[in-house]
Amino acid sequence: MSPFDTIIDRRGSGCSKWSRFEPDVLPMWVADMDFAVADPILHALRERLAHPVLGYGVSQAGLKARIVGWLEAQYGWRVTPDDILMLPGVVPGFNMALRTVCAPGAGVVVQTPVYPPMLKAPENGALRRIDAPLTATDEVDRDVFGAALRQAGQGAFLLCNPHNPTGRAFGREELAEMAQACLSAGVSIVSDEIHCDLLFDGRRHIPIATLAPEVAARTITLMSAGKTWNIAGLNACWAVVTDAGLRARFAATLSGVADHVNILGLIATEAALAEGGAWRDAALAYLQANRDWLAGAVAERLPGVAMRLPEATYLAWLDCRGSAAAADPHRFFLEKARVGMNSGTDFGPPGAGFVRLNFGCPRAMLEDGIGRMARALAGA
Numbered sequence: 001m002s003p004f005d006t007i008i009d010r011r012g013s014g015c016s017k018w019s020r021f022e023p024d025v026l027p028m029w030v031a032d033m034d035f036a037v038a039d040p041i042l043h044a045l046r047e048r049l050a051h052p053v054l055g056y057g058v059s060q061a062g063l064k065a066r067i068v069g070w071l072e073a074q075y076g077w078r079v080t081p082d083d084i085l086m087l088p089g090v091v092p093g094f095n096m097a098l099r100t101v102c103a104p105g106a107g108v109v110v111q112t113p114v115y116p117p118m119l120k121a122p123e124n125g126a127l128r129r130i131d132a133p134l135t136a137t138d139e140v141d142r143d144v145f146g147a148a149l150r151q152a153g154q155g156a157f158l159l160c161n162p163h164n165p166t167g168r169a170f171g172r173e174e175l176a177e178m179a180q181a182c183l184s185a186g187v188s189i190v191s192d193e194i195h196c197d198l199l200f201d202g203r204r205h206i207p208i209a210t211l212a213p214e215v216a217a218r219t220i221t222l223m224s225a226g227k228t229w230n231i232a233g234l235n236a237c238w239a240v241v242t243d244a245g246l247r248a249r250f251a252a253t254l255s256g257v258a259d260h261v262n263i264l265g266l267i268a269t270e271a272a273l274a275e276g277g278a279w280r281d282a283a284l285a286y287l288q289a290n291r292d293w294l295a296g297a298v299a300e301r302l303p304g305v306a307m308r309l310p311e312a313t314y315l316a317w318l319d320c321r322g323s324a325a326a327a328d329p330h331r332f333f334l335e336k337a338r339v340g341m342n343s344g345t346d347f348g349p350p351g352a353g354f355v356r357l358n359f360g361c362p363r364a365m366l367e368d369g370i371g372r373m374a375r376a377l378a379g380a
C-alpha cells in the first residue's frame with residue numbers, strides 16, 4: 001500500500017474543501033489534495049513551532065538560494081536571488097502584476113475556460129477582460145489569440161501554464177508563438193505557473209520567460225510550492241521578474257497590499273525545495289496512476305462523459321454534454337451522486353456542460369466518487 005492510499009479525515013480541520021458541502025457529499029472540487037504533507041516539511045514546521053514567538057517573517061537568504069537552485073535544476077532557468085520576490089499567493093500576485101503592467105483601462109487576454117480568479121482579475125483592477133477561447137481540443141487558436149491581443153492596448157496576457165482546468169502543459173512551439181505575438185502587439189505577460197512541478201509522462205515544464213531575453217523582460221512569472229507539496233493554506237509564493245525596472249514597479253504595487261508572507265509558509269517552501277524532491281516524485285507517480293485509472297473509468301462507466309488526458313495537474317475536465325447530466329452537470333452530480341465538483345460555467349462560457357474533478361486523493365476515494373457518479377447516471 002502506498003502512503004498516498006491512506007484516507008485522512010479532514011473534517012473539522014478548518015479546511016475549505018471539506019467544509020463547503022453537506023456531510024454526505026464527497027468533495028472533489030478546490031485544488032488541494034487529500035494527502036498528508038511530506039515529512040521533511042512537517043518536521044521543519046514543528047521545529048519552527050518549538051520557538052514560541054511568531055512575529056513577522058522575512059525570507060532568509062537560504063530560501064531564495066533554494067528557489068534559484070530549483071529553477072535551474074528543474075527548468076534550466078538561471079536567475080539570481082535578486083530576481084525573486086516573495087508574495088502571499090499567486091492570486092494576489094497576478095492581480096497586482098496586472099495593475100503593474102497595464103495602462104489604465106487596458107485589456108487582459110485570458111484563455112477560456114480558465115481558473116475563475118483569472119476571469120475576475122481584470123475587473124478587480126478596472127481593466128478589460130478579453131477572452132481568447134482555446135480550441136475544442138484545448139489548443140491555442142492563433143487567429144483568435146492574435147485578434148484578442150490587438151484589442152488589449154498596453155495590456156497583458158494572463159497565461160495559465162500548465163493550464164487549469166484543461167491540464168494542458170503548453171509546448172515550446174505554442175509558447176514561442178504566444179510570446180512572439182505578445183511582443184509584436186506590445187502586450188506584457190503575467191504567467192501563472194503554479195502547477196509547474198506536476199507534469200505527467202516525463203514532460204518538462206517550460207517557463208515562458210525562458211524562451212528569450214526579450215520575453216523575460218516583459219514577463220512576471222508566479223510560482224509556488226503550494227500545489228505540488230499540498231501546502232496551499234500556508235500562503236506563500238514567489239515571483240520571478242528578471243527586468244530590474246519591472247521588478248521595482250511590481251514591488252511598488254505590492255507595497256502595503258501584498259508584501260507580507262506567512263512565516264510558516266516561508267519555512268515550508270524552503271523545506272519543500274530542499275528536501276521534498278522524493279515526495280514530489282512519488283506523489284506525481286501516484287497522481288499519474290490516478291489519472292490513468294480515471295480516464296479508463298470515465299470511458300467505461302460514465303456514459304456520455306468524455307475527458308482528455310491531462311498533461312499536468314490533478315484536475316480532470318469532464319465534458320458531460322453527451323450525458324444525462326448535460327443540462328447542469330454540477331448540480332446533477334451534487335444532487336444525485338453526492339459528489340461536489342467545480343461547475344464548468346465558473347471557468348467562462350466554454351465551460352457550460354463541463355465539471356472539474358480533483359483526482360488528488362487516495363484511489364479508494366476516487367473509486368467511491370466514480371461509483372457514485374456511475375450510479376447516478378444509470379438511474380437518470
Ligand SMILES: Cc1ncc(COP(=O)(O)O)c(C=O)c1O
Pocket residue numbers: 030031088089090091092115160164192194195224226232235236237
Ligand atoms: C492556476 C492557479 N493559480 C493560482 C491558484 C491559487 O494560488 P494561491 O493559493 O497561491 O493564491 C490556483 C489554485 O487552485 C490555481 O489553480
